Each structure stands twice: as C-alpha cells, then as structure tokens.
Amino acid sequence: SYELTQPPSVSVSPGQTATITCSGDKLGDKYVCWYQQKPGQSPVLVIYQDNKRPSGIPERFSGSNSGNTATLTISGTQAMDEADYYCQAWDSSTGVFGGGTNLIVL
Amino acid sequence: EVQLLESGGGLVQPGGSLRLSCAASGFNFSSYVMNWVRQAPGKGLEWVSAISGRGGNTYYADSVKGRFTISRENSKNTLYLQINSLTAEDTAVYYCAKDLGSGREFDRWGQGTLVTVSS
Numbered sequence: 178s179y180e181l182t183q184p185p186s187v188s189v190s191p192g193q194t195a196t197i198t199c200s201g202d203k204l205g206d207k208y209v210c211w212y213q214q215k216p217g218q219s220p221v222l223v224i225y226q227d228n229k230r231p232s233g234i235p236e237r238f239s240g241s242n243s244g245n246t247a248t249l250t251i252s253g254t255q256a257m258d259e260a261d262y263y264c265q266a267w268d269s270s271t272g273v274f275g276g277g278t279n280l281i282v283l
Numbered sequence: 284e285v286q287l288l289e290s291g292g293g294l295v296q297p298g299g300s301l302r303l304s305c306a307a308s309g310f311n312f313s314s315y316v317m318n319w320v321r322q323a324p325g326k327g328l329e330w331v332s333a334i335s336g337r338g339g340n341t342y343y344a345d346s347v348k349g350r351f352t353i354s355r356e357n358s359k360n361t362l363y364l365q366i367n368s369l370t371a372e373d374t375a376v377y378y379c380a381k382d383l384g385s386g387r388e389f390d391r392w393g394q395g396t397l398v399t400v401s402s
Contacts, residue, residue: 178345210388212328219392220320220328225383231390263328267387270342272318272330 179268181275188281195251197278199264202245207266209247211240214277215260223262224249256282285309285391287379292396299369299400305362305379305393313337313357316382318389319364321375321398331377332364346372369400 182200189195199209209227212220222231224240227247237252247266251258259282264275291303305317319331332353333342341353352365362379376397380389 208385208387212389214328219378219394220389221392222383222388222390225388225390226385231383261327265328265330265388270333271344272320272333274320274328274330277327 179266179271179273181264181266181273183262183264183275183278185276186279186281188283189251189254191256191282192253195254195258195280195282197249197251197262197264197280199247199249199275200245201247201266201273204245204247204266205243207242207268209240209242209264209266211238211249212263212265213258213260214263220263251280254280254282258282285381287381287391287393289377289379289393289396292377292398294399294401295369296402297370297400300365300367301369301398303364303366303377303379303396303398305364307360307362307379307381310381312355312360315384316386317355317362318380318382319351319353319362320378320380320389320392321373322378322395323372323375326375329375333382334362366398369398371400374398374400 211224214220227242228240318333376395378395381391383390
C-alpha cells in the first residue's frame with residue numbers, strides 16, 4: 178500500500194519560516210493537500226492541489242510538490258500556527274494521509 | 284454556511300455494530316463526494332471511505348473493506364457509515380468530510396463522533 182512519510186515534529190521560532198515535508202514514491206505525479214489540526218478541533222484544509230489556498234487561509238501558507246517530496250511552507254510563522262499538520266494524497270482511489278507533523282513554535 | 288453533524292457513536296463491545304450518521308446542510312449535498320475519516324486517540328488521521336454524489340460508487344480503505352458500508356440518502360442530506368465486526372483497533376473519532384469539488388480534498392469537516400470498542 179502507498180505510504181506518505183512526514184517528520185514527527187518540526188520546531189520554528191516566531192517570525193521564521195517553517196518547512197514540513199511529505200515523502201512518497203513519485204508523489205510529484207499526484208496532487209497533495211495539507212490539513213492543520215489544533216488540539217480538540219477538527220482538521221482544516223490549508224493547501225490543496227499542491228499549492229492552492231482555500232478562501233480564508235493566510236498567504237503565509239504555501240505548498241509545492243515535485244519528485245518524491247511535497248512541502249508545506251509557513252512564512253512568518255505565528256504562535257497560532259502551532260498545530261499538527263497532515264499531508265494527504267490519493268492512490269488508486271484510496272485516500273492516504275501522512276503520519277502528521279507536530280509544529281512547535283518557540 | 285456548510286454544517287456537518289455526526290451522530291451515532293458510543294461504546295460497543297468487540298464484534299458489535301454501529302451506524303454512524305452525518306447530517307449535512309448549507310450546500311447541495313447530492314453534488315459532492317462525501318468521505319469518512321477516523322482518528323484513533325492520540326494518533327493521526329486515517330481515511331476510511333468515500334461515496335460519489337449519487338451513491339453509485341463507493342471506496343474503502345483495506346483496513347475496513349468487508350466490514351464497513353458507506354451510503355447516503357440525498358433526500359435527507361445524510362451520510363451513513365455502517366460499521367460491523369468491530370475490534371479495539373476501530374476505536375476512534377469518526378469524522379465526515381465534504382469534498383472540495385475535485386474528488387480529492389476535504390474542505391469541510393464535522394466535529395466527529397467517538398466510537399469506543401471495549402468489553
């Protein structure tokens with residue numbers, strides 16, 4: 178079965194750029210989206226189709242996808258961005274999530 | 284405003300069954316693929332199942348194939364998940380999620396309903 182691999186945690190200082198990766202075989206051939214989940218809350222879509230932002234998502238969130246790696250970038254990271262982030266793609270009509278990355282802002 | 288409201292979770296014994304429901308409002312329900320996603324306590328997200336707008340096509344994760352059945356009743360704007368032969372590994376919050384429109388992304392999520400499998 179297809180797998181997506183994320184680092185368990187990423188740390189960033191406020192105002193700096195956070196980079197979260199998601200790796201999978203030939204991932205660049207698929208569309209990737211990203212979800213943010215804060216404790217006790219439902220996930221929120223922050224990036225879809227590799228690099229598109231849904232309405233209401235701040236411009237500091239951006240995405241890219243090439244080769245075997247997709248990347249979520251948060252520029253000018255704020256304390257409110259501290260959360261778990263999940264990448265997601267589809268393989269043979271099956272949804273696949275990465276294991277999630279805990280973004281720590283300190 | 285799009286709203287998704289899950290119900291039907293609870294405590295069930297191993298081998299038991301439950302039917303989860305998701306009441307949708309604020310959008311043209313029959314026009315969108317709908318999904319179920321679950322999250323075990325303290326764990327990550329796991330896609331469970333999807334169903335096309337008219338209900339003619341269904342898709343399942345290997346971990347639930349043959350035990351779970353997704354369905355929808357468009358006249359009632361309601362999504363269902365029948366879950367059978369439950370094991371402790373099925374303990375999770377079950378979310379229903381609306382597709383963005385391309386069949387690939389979930390742009391709205393419910394608040395989830397907790398299913399606990401324990402004797």
